[in-house]
Amino acid sequence: MFSFDPYSPAVDADPFPYYQQLRDEQPCFWSPEAQMWILSRYSDIVSAGQDWQTYSSASGNLMTELPGRAGATLGSSDPPKHDRLRGLIQHAFMKRNLLALEEPIRAVAQEVFGALKGSRQFDFKEVSSQFTVKVLMAALGLPMGAEAIVDEQTVRDNAVLMVQSDARTRAKGPEHIAAYNWMQDYAAKVIAMRRAAPRNDLISNFALAEVDGDRLDDREVLLTTTTLIMAGVESLGGFMMMFAYNLATFDEARRAVVAKPELLPDAIEESLRFNTSAQRFRRRLMKDVELHGQTMKQGDFVCLAYGSGNRDERQYPNPDAYDITRKPRGHLGFGGGVHACLGTAIARLAVKIAFDEFHKVVPDYKRVADQLAWMPSSTFRSPLVLELKVQ
């Protein structure tokens, strides 16, 4: 009997055979383990992502939601509230407004990856996590250097932990909740600092923002800031791990992008399609929906399996091949519709610069281990450790 349990270590390690079976045989599947419907075909996911009136995010968008978070963040609210929150911050994330960050990001990349000079073997996570936190600190305006209130690694560790869940209890464990609470406390301190002495940075602007004379309430400011830190650090870090994993695995692709760094954007897009870290998000039905002979009831939760839609042969020919010449337009690596990732432009920019600088120091490498330990998460997927051997 087929089952799909997003809490099982087997799905953490390799969800793709399960996805294939879901798409072919049960494209609208009730998972008793997850207590939700799983949509796995590209076309169904795009349709659901568009229809926010039916597929609501207001009960939370993480597969395993954090307490008290739903309804106060961008990803866990519906229009018009969503549009109000998003309108406040999206200008900061537009491509043309990120140009000023290009130089600081490159400086961070040169510093972090430059330290690998002479290494024979290293865990990519060590370097990618340093890079990610420094970039996000610069982009969001988190206190760094002399005004830092904690060290960067602590921010990173908590961001990573709060998105995980316990495989046995299928819920957030005490350590995950503690990380989430830590991040809220940290965000509250940063917000207080910026309110007391505003600067020209994202968190200052957001903390003081008013829309039509209506100031955001404290919970919205706090939880949205918490989420920006979590999403930025975890998603960017997770995606960099997956990109390094792909390049270390597929020799031809790695050699191509090292020889011609201008191919990096194409390789990044293909990685977003092939095995992006953001695998599954959740919605809740506002009315009954009939799909593929099933009736999903109002109030039921639905998983949008982006990682499966990206491997749907109905949309992408030969989907299980990692092909950097594919140019997979319309992929779901950043989700889609009103909730498509806010950070697409900065993610693309930061990853391109990171790997450009990484490859100048380490142009050839391969994976040390065949089998990897994968993060226990029902939403995200990336390896916990990625040992690379310099060739």
Place this chain on the structure above:
Amino acid sequence: MANITYIESSGQTTTISLNDGWSLMQGATANGIDGIVGECGGSCACATCHCYVDEARLGELPAPSAGELDMLENVAAERRPNSRLACQIKATAALEGLIVHLPEMQE
């Protein structure tokens, strides 16, 4: 379902049958129409799915939201009275046969 015709600046013309609820941007990117980029994925945050809607039918579309009007100020090509963002126009049977022209550049 609605058949939507996209005319690129080169003159290349493609008609696509769009599922109800899909945006004109998603129809284009899922079907290989290069004149629309859609970099932000449809959240009205990048202005790279700019299109010119057939003027005779402009009035049939729901009016642009404040967010779309704001983002239309950022389009790369000339903004005209019939400029819209394709990610904000959703297919319905009422749009059957709609023609949109795509600008020369999106970025």
